[in-house]
Amino acid sequence: MENSKIARIRSFNRAVTRRVGALEESYLSRGRPLGEARLLFEIGRQGAALGALRQRLGLDSGYLSRMLRSLEAQGLVSVGAQDDDARARYATLTESGLAELAAYDALSDDQAQSLLKPLSPAARDRLVAAMAEVERLMAAAAVAIEEEDPDSADARQCLGLYVAEVASRFTDGFDTAKGSTASGDEFTRPHGAFLLARLDGNPVGCGAVRLLDARTAEIKRMWVSPQARGMGLAMRMLHRLEEIARDLGARTVCLDTNRALTEAQSLYERQGYEEVARFNDNPYADRWYSKRL
């Protein structure tokens, strides 16, 4: 990790912090504390439950309550009961609250415009592209991969998306019964493990490994959500799974894949996997790979 890179990042942070400071000033230029402005923003056009607001903004319940009273007094939001639970409450913007939100939106747009205006068209394109790249890579760095119970709600959600995608991409379709999705405890220690990747708490990918015998592990269920692709996440996942395989005592990892999943194949080949003969009877597999650890 060269020092020049770290210096670059710190310099970027400083430069951007100053800009962000300007952005916060623009929020304050409407004469409302930042906290209230953020709350208004978070309630949004469709409203929000107080519990959700508390969680998203990380607010104390008392503090949130008081800010909502203040916004109510200004006539910007109205807080009513929720249908399903009379304890829970739901905040929505009033007519003037929506107008205020629109005003904040316009301010943000102006700010963005003023950043583009002095630049030449070519420079504008470059700025926007570089911002997209920074955002994307910072998101990639923020993805956390952790072991997880394969029966947890998030794990099931990921596996469901995985199956749906596989089904849509296989030319012959995909039948969950045949595709051996039954799990039991094969993907939990000591037989195997299940990894879940999260970005800001939301699952964005998964992968599993299990022992076929004491010295051989099999990698399965590798999936990355479409929004998180192109960030090198699959590679990180693969490395973590190999690490676990080694930890479980395996000397060799193997896996199967389908010719429709081209990115997967090129990943495996880049990571040193070599094609081998069929080693299982998975009806949906048509390529088999193996790698010594």
Add this chain to the structure above:
Amino acid sequence: MENSKIARIRSFNRAVTRRVGALEESYLSRGRPLGEARLLFEIGRQGAALGALRQRLGLDSGYLSRMLRSLEAQGLVSVGAQDDDARARYATLTESGLAELAAYDALSDDQAQSLLKPLSPAARDRLVAAMAEVERLMAAAAVAIEEEDPDSADARQCLGLYVAEVASRFTDGFDTAKGSTASGDEFTRPHGAFLLARLDGNPVGCGAVRLLDARTAEIKRMWVSPQARGMGLAMRMLHRLEEIARDLGARTVCLDTNRALTEAQSLYERQGYEEVARFNDNPYADRWYSKRL
């Protein structure tokens, strides 16, 4: 200005704001309010005059004074009189202040490291490159070009740097006497104008225009500081000078240049200038350009 670009910028701002929030938390993890930490940082290893601190951090004089007292009480800074003006005071870090600053530095480094660590080497390079691009282009957008008295201190500074650079690049050297640096009021209205480009208050470039006759203007003294090159600043400057020339009544602008200044020539040609015959006796010029407005 497409909406997609504005949306991109706003999304970038949001994403980065969250990161910056994390950064501020790391500042607070040393149990000192953010304001004091920033002040410590701004005083830096070489110390700083209180007036400069007030300006850089945008602080009220009373507030700054109190924070300095607090840092003094913690034994981190010492504030002494300045040599040249006994009213003004100068803050420096004590031994333990320097240690504290080093601790903050280490924290920032760790933060930057943790951003790079999850990424592949290729992704790290891309992130750092994209950050540099964003920083550079945001700086370019923050450059303000304004008309200025060519005798002001900042203008003189820029002209001095311009002359120094020209002298170092011309194969035969450059003699200010022969190079017609005498100005009088030729670069002030209504005979002409002088533009100064500033980035965060610091001059980073200049350019001048004057009328040769009622219908012809000449552009002179175009210079961009080396740190601000490659941002399209010269082009903006040129456009502004042409605008002023039009405003002064000119139908044609002309200029001379030296073959050593290759970037300048390609800029002029890109902007529609055509090479013409020698129209003055500037001993340092060997190319002459002209453009109809």
Add this chain to the structure above:
DNA sequence: CCAGTTTCCTGACTAAGGTCAGGCAATGGA
């Protein structure tokens, strides 16, 4: 229907950030 939990509200309190007016000492120009 009762006990325990959840959801929100209220009051009391604290720290941090920030502003304003006045004052003192040093400075500099008339």
Add this chain to the structure above:
DNA sequence: TCCATTGCCTGACCTTAGTCAGGAAACTGG
């Protein structure tokens, strides 16, 4: 020499942000 200005300090005051404890109402499982 005098007076306006500059640079800093101090006291008084205010808002914003945030925490904590307790309480009322609604809900849930037994």
